[in-house]
Amino acid sequence: NAGVTQTPKFQVLKTGQSMTLQCAQDMNHNSMYWYRQDPGMGLRLIYYSASEGTTDKGEVPNGYNVSRLNKREFSLRLESAAPSQTSVYFCASTTRTGPNQPQHFGDGTRLSIL
């Protein structure tokens, strides 16, 4: 099993450009999450999708949009990239068929905004 797959792994953008980060999971998980990780800040939740067809804001949603395309895929879009969005972005998923379930993470997308 591939688990959680993120594409691309690296990306450099210019300020104002747009792009979409892709995430797909093959574990039939209900819930999916997008985090950003900055040095010394740990992981901060951007958006999440508790189930197919629903999305909700996390701690730092400004400047981002998401789409839960189907049960497998959850994309994160930067409409007009800013240098403050330079970060490592992680997608995660979990099943909510029962309580106390861990999250499974992809290997991240390293994004630099110039």
Place this chain on the structure above:
Amino acid sequence: SQQGEEDPQALSIQEGENATMNCSYKTSINNLQWYRQNSGRGLVHLILIRSNEREKHSGRLRVTLDTSKKSSSLLITASRAADTASYFCATDQRGSTLGRLYFGRGTQLTVWP
């Protein structure tokens, strides 16, 4: 804002020694989880301890939870160079049905051969 806070921020030890990392949190929880992150990789789940549990073991890992003090510790026994990584605690807050986790800033563990 972060729910969990790890202590220390960095820890450097020799192979064979034990490593202890601590996590404090602020609100009532369903469970507390520990994750490892190797350089350049995603987080990997290590162990989950429920709010009604006090101690849990998995291989060389031992986790304790004190809900009265809102704190947890992760002990790695007989450490190896391959244990070098960042370790994060994450809390699943009580009342949440959405699976959201709140992560701390992590402890960077370096194990020297």
